[in-house]
Amino acid sequence: NAGVTQTPKFRVLKTGQSMTLLCAQDMNHEYMYWYRQDPGMGLRLIHYSVGEGTTAKGEVPDGYNVSRLKKQNFLLGLESAAPSQTSVYFCASSYGADGGNQPQHFGDGTRLSIL
Amino acid sequence: AQKITQTQPGMFVQEKEAVTLDCTYDTSDPSYGLFWYKQPSSGEMIFLIYQGSYDQQNATEGRYSLNFQKARKSANLVISASQLGDSAMYFCAMRDPYNAGNMLTFGGGTRLMVKP
Numbered sequence: 536n537a538g539v540t541q542t543p544k545f546r547v548l549k550t551g552q553s554m555t556l557l558c559a560q561d562m563n564h565e566y567m568y569w570y571r572q573d574p575g576m577g578l579r580l581i582h583y584s585v586g587e588g589t590t591a592k593g594e595v596p597d598g599y600n601v602s603r604l605k606k607q608n609f610l611l612g613l614e615s616a617a618p619s620q621t622s623v624y625f626c627a628s629s630y631g632a633d634g635g636n637q638p639q640h641f642g643d644g645t646r647l648s649i650l
Numbered sequence: 651a652q653k654i655t656q657t658q659p660g661m662f663v664q665e666k667e668a669v670t671l672d673c674t675y676d677t678s679d680p681s682y683g684l685f686w687y688k689q690p691s692s693g694e695m696i697f698l699i700y701q702g703s704y705d706q707q708n709a710t711e712g713r714y715s716l717n718f719q720k721a722r723k724s725a726n727l728v729i730s731a732s733q734l735g736d737s738a739m740y741f742c743a744m745r746d747p748y749n750a751g752n753m754l755t756f757g758g759g760t761r762l763m764v765k766p
Contacts, residue, residue, distance in 0.1 A: 566752060568751070568753070576759070578695075578743075578756045579756070632752075638697035643694050
C-alpha cells in the first residue's frame with residue numbers, strides 16, 4: 536500500500552533556483568493538499584485542490600505554484616527559491632465533499648533547504 | 651477565522667501512566683471536526699483519532715481517547731498506559747466545514763516524552 540508518495544525526500548537548492556515537488560496518491564482521493572512545517576511549528580496550508588484541474592490558495596501561498604493535471608498527482612513548484620522557503624513540505628490527500636469526517640493521509644515529507 | 655491552541659510545548663510522562671494533551675479551539679461554526687495526529691522523530695504524520703462536533707460520545711481508538719467538552723471548546727487527547735513508542739509530537743487540527751476543501755487548521759503541537 537503506497538498511499539501518498541512524495542518525491543524527492545531531500546533537496547538542497549541555491550537561492551533563485553527553481554524546482555518541482557511531486558506528490559502521487561493511489562487512493563483515488565478527490566482532494567489534495569500541500570503544507571509546510573517550520574521547526575517547532577504545526578503545519579500550514581500552502582495550496583490545495585478539490586479535483587483534477589482545480590487549485591486554490593491556502594494560508595501561505597506566496598512564492599509557490601501548483602498544478603493538478605491528473606487526479607492522482609499534485610505538483611508544487613518554487614519558481615525562484617528563497618531561504619525563507621527552507622522547510623519540510625508535506626503532501627496530503629483525502630476524500631471529497633462527503634468525506635469530511637475522514638482524515639487526511641500524509642506523505643513522508645520533503646526536506647528542502649535553500650542556501 | 652478558526653484557531654487551534656495547544657498550550658503545552660512539551661510534556662513528560664512515566665511509562666505505563668496515562669497522559670492528557672490539551673487542545674482548545676475557537677470557531678463560530680456549529681459543525682466542525684477535530685483530528686489528532688502523531689509525528690514521531692522519523693517525521694511522518696500518523697492519524698490517531700477523530701471527533702465530530704455532533705458526535706454524542708467521546709471518540710476512542712485503542713489506547714487513545716478524546717475528552718471532548720464542547721461548551722469549553724476543548725478536545726483533549728488522553729493516552730492510556732503510555733509506551734516508549736508514544737514519544738513524539740502530537741498535533742490537534744480542526745476541519746472547517748464551510749470551505750470547499752475540508753481544509754485543516756493545525757495547532758502548534760505538543761512534544762511528549764515517555765520516561766522508562
